[in-house]
Amino acid sequence: MLGFSNQTIADLLYWVTRKWWLIAAFAISLFLFYIPSPASLSPEGHRTLIIVVIALILIIGEVIPLPAVAILILILEVVLGIDTPNGVATSFMSDAVFFIMGSLMMAVAIVSQGLDKRLALSIIKLTGNKTWRIVFGFVAISSILSSFIGEHTVAAMMLPVALTLIRNTSDDQKTVQRLSTILLFSIAYGCAMGSIGTPSGGGRNVIMLGYFSEFGLGNISYLDWIKYAYPMLLLEIPIASVLLWMTFKPEQRILDSAVRKLKVKVTKAGKVTGNQMMAIGIFVFVFLGWVFLSPYLGLGIIALMGVFLYLSFGLIEWQDINRNTNWGVILLFGAAISLGIQMKETGAAEWVATQSINGMSMLINDLGFMQWFISVFLTGILTNFLSSAATVAVLGPVVLDMGGNPIILGLSTSIASAFSYLTIVASPTCMIIHSSGLVKSSDYLKAGWKLFIISVFILYLVSNLYWPYLS
């Protein structure tokens, strides 16, 4: 056929069936390119939105590698005449990208110190051997730690603790099915909830802070963020624990022998080593830097200082950092932030915000509630299919252009992007617990939808009843 061999046609068919999202993205973008720009939208804004559509389809479909999506965004920004090459380069690199890079590298350094065994011992000392207390302990410790360190670091450290308890209970997967589910979700949901607590809990928080300062909306310090977000985190810990218990109540109410075996295993690790002390010391230094020096140095630079110290003191090898750092994600977040800035500068963000409000005004009369609802609900849904940081990077400028109090809307958006409870792909922590093979994809929805709705409700209460007193 047309001079092609059967093998070539077969290969082409294979490519088409695997890459149809890519083909769809280009077909849709071509269509959008040739329709006239709406009157209230500049041609640059129109073209920026085309890039947003392409990027969203490619990210959700995962048909090409993430770095390729990032590179495509940057290329299109220049080729479609949205900004100059230097302008794109400037918007690509920011303190938020430094922070994401630094925190991903620090995660590798912290996890490799073997501190998880000490952590396990502390948890067990606090909770004892009753299952409900262990579940509560897992949710609480995961939340509190991930509010400072970053959620996937905590998940990577907590996973072996949970798996050891599960295996110590029984080798038969069916016997420990519900126990596995509740312990693993305690980690995943605890980490997700915790990531709202401080700016360093997740890259998305830093992206939002970056937008606040980039768009001249004000500066929120590390401690200010804690004042806004931590009460909600503390409220969610008992609620999530009860909800998980009600949904996945396990048959084993006491894990006596499992806890004893775990204690024996972790006690073998011996006393805290010098390297471990140094690793903790460096993290405390970084944390204090975030609290007191971030207005001057930026959160990202301080995170990079931590990486520098871990490398300089020989606590981690560069090869390990290089192998375990998701460079593709860093590139993509840089490109997504650049796209967010272009959305703001070309007026695309304002146009989307206006259209969303006009569209929703038929359903909701209260403008303030509508602005809040769009930002929170849209973010919450999108974060379950996209990455949370990419969601904030793209939606952030739209939300901040919606009118109303931008700080409250921005913080709400950032917090809602942590409601990644519904799908496996929602966050690295969800993927980490799924990789254990002990939780099913349907389990995510079982407890996830309840926690999602409760979280939206708590956020509504906190943002309306508590935050106005802070600003």
Next chain:
Amino acid sequence: MKFLIAIGSKDYSGSTLELGMHVAKAFNAAVDIVYVGEKISAFSTSEVMLAQENLENWELDRKGVDVLQWAYQYLVENKYIRSDSGNSDFNTDKLIQTDDDRCEVNLEGRITQEVGLILRNGDIIEQLRDEVKRSGTDVTIIGASKKRRMVHDLIQYIDSSIFIVKNYDRDRSYKLLLSVNDAPNTKKALKYGVRVAEAFDLDVNAMTISDSKEFRDDYKKASKWADKFLRRSGVDHEVNLIFGDFITIMNETASDNHIVVMGTSTKSPLTKFFKGSKPLKVSEKCNCPALIVK
């Protein structure tokens, strides 16, 4: 020759492994046994890898290693491989990470040539296709799946013969049902079929099915050649020329007590993609193991 056996779990892949190894033994082939775990989102690859590396510090295995452990035990117990330690424990330290989504261990075979155990993550078709290309696999053996279009995708995109192990019961008495026609792959199918028949000591039913009552000369010629080949191979067989619908007759004859062997269709990939092919439809509908020879 090189065989690739895809396994999914201890509960469902027992017959695939058993039949696959038995066939590989008949061909004196090198074998790779692959477990393909679920795809990890690109946003989480490094994070999941970090968590899995940390599991090793706790002497905990990642998902899929238990399935390879079970396969290893099967190989040792059935004397397909030599065990290093003298028992059937699988040393996970020997698993070498060859790519982000692939690790493997090579074992010395006793009856077959060398045996490799491979752990992969990702889309099953993509991973098998890559493994087949990488190792130059001749036959891919896989259990039946409930996934829509799985058989179609296997036959369409995997560049090796495909053996789908469906409803195999070692205690059942089987015959070999061989489809003979004028297609170029028939001769290869016949050779493979004879090897399988010899390995399992099966009687062969070589059927030539025509949709017109007048049998074409090519069909008659192919049937005669098959008869001669089977006779020379010393296999108990019967040769039939039958008129009727290919798919219906093959499925009715195969029932659940035959192993079906067919050559792949000669139609263009585009036609096969949109309209399917006779071997594809037979393998989808039949209730017994089916080997499609490419």
